[in-house]
Amino acid sequence: MSPRPAPNPSDEGLAIGAQPSRPEVDTGHLHQLYRSLRQDERREQLFLGFPDHLGHVMGELASLLGVFVDHREDPYSRNLFAAGTREYEEAVLEYFAAFAGASPGEAHGYVAASPQEALLHGLALARRRLPEPSVYVSEQARYDVVRACELLGMNRVAVRARPDGTMDAGDLRLQTRIRGGAGAAVVATCGTPQRGAIDNVADLRAVAAAAGPVHVHVDATAGGLAAAHSNRVPPWSLAHGAHSITLSGHPLLGLPVPAGISLVRRETMPPTPSGITLPDHLVVGSRGGLATLMLWTRLRSLGRAGVAAMVARCQDVAAYAFEQFEAAGVSPELVPGSLTVTFARPPHWVLDKWGLQCVGDLAQIVTTGPVTRTAVDELAADLSAARQGAAA
16 A cells, blocks of 8 residues: 655645745745734734834844854853854953943853843852852742742742832841851842832842852843943942843843843852863853844944933833823832833733733833833823723
8 A cells, every 4th residue: 555645745834744845835934924923013012011022123144044153162262162153242241241230351151042041050150159058039039030949959938028029138137047057049130020120239148148158149131221221220230249140132122032141250150170171150061153143233233322222212111101100090110210110900901902911910011112102102091991981
C-alpha cells in the first residue's frame, strides 16, 4: 500500500508540512500578520494597561538576520570567543551604568535575553556572595522575583509593604534579625507593578546590614529609566548602595524583542573557579547579539537628550492623566516621576474597552510612548460616565 501523499503546505495554513513550503506563500503570511498588527491606528491607544510600542521598526538591521552572533563570554572578555558585538554591548552597558549611578569602570554587566534572565543573574550572584542567604521580597514586588527564588532554590521571606507601596523598612529589620547570621539578599523595587512605587535602597541596605552581610538587588525593570530622568532622582541606584540592578530595554525604548540589562558592582563579582575555561557567572553560556544591536541603534538614534525628552513626555502624560482622573472622581494615585497611574477600579465595560490591568480594587495605566493625552481624555470621559451611571 503506497503511503498517503503529504498535503501541500500552502493548504495547511501555518502548519509545518513534510515538504518545503513556497517562499512567496510564507512571505505573504508574514506580511499579512504585519498589516494586521499595524492597520488599526488606535490599537495601541486602546490598550493602556500594557501598552504596546511598535512605532520603531528597525528595518536597517534586517541584513543582520543573516549573520549568526554567538557570545560565549561576557562583553569585557578579550578572547577570540568574545568577538562580534562586544564593543556595541560595552557602549550600551556604559550608557545604562552611567544613569544607574556608576562611575566609569565601577559596574560589570551584560545584555540578557530578557529582564527575567537579568534578575536571575543578580540573585544568583547574591547566593554566591553570601553563605546561605534568605531573599527578602516585598509583597508588592513583581511575581518574576518570586519565580526566580523558586528556580534558584532560595528561601524567600515576604516583607510587608507600606500603604504607598514601598517596602516596610521596619518589617525588614524584624525579619532579618530573626534570621540573622546567614546573610540577607534584599530585592528592592524601582517601579512596583501595582503603584509604581520606588523603594529607598539606602534605607533598606542600612536596615538589613545591621543583622549581617547583605546584598541589595534592585528590580528596576519597570521604573529605572523614568527614575533616572526624574527632576528629583529617588534613592534607587548603584549610587545609593545597590549591589546589582536589573533593567529593561524594550518597553519604553520600543524594541520589537525583549532585552534585559544586568548591572553589578565589579567588586562583588566572584572569581572564576580554577579549571573553568569560560566565566561561569553568567546565567547562560551562549548569548545572541541582536538585542544588543537593537538597543545600541535605538539609543544612538535618540541620544541622551532624546531619551530624557521621551521620558519627560511620558511623565507629562502621567501627570496629565492624574489631573483628568481626579476630575473624573476616581481617586487616582501617582508616584512623582512614575509612569504608572492607579485609580479606582471601573466597571467591566471600561476595563474591556481600554485593556486595563487591575489588582484588587485598583486599575492602572502605564504612560509609555503610544499613550497620548487624547487617549487619556477619552478614558477619563468613560470613567466619569461610569461613575455617574453608578451614582444614578
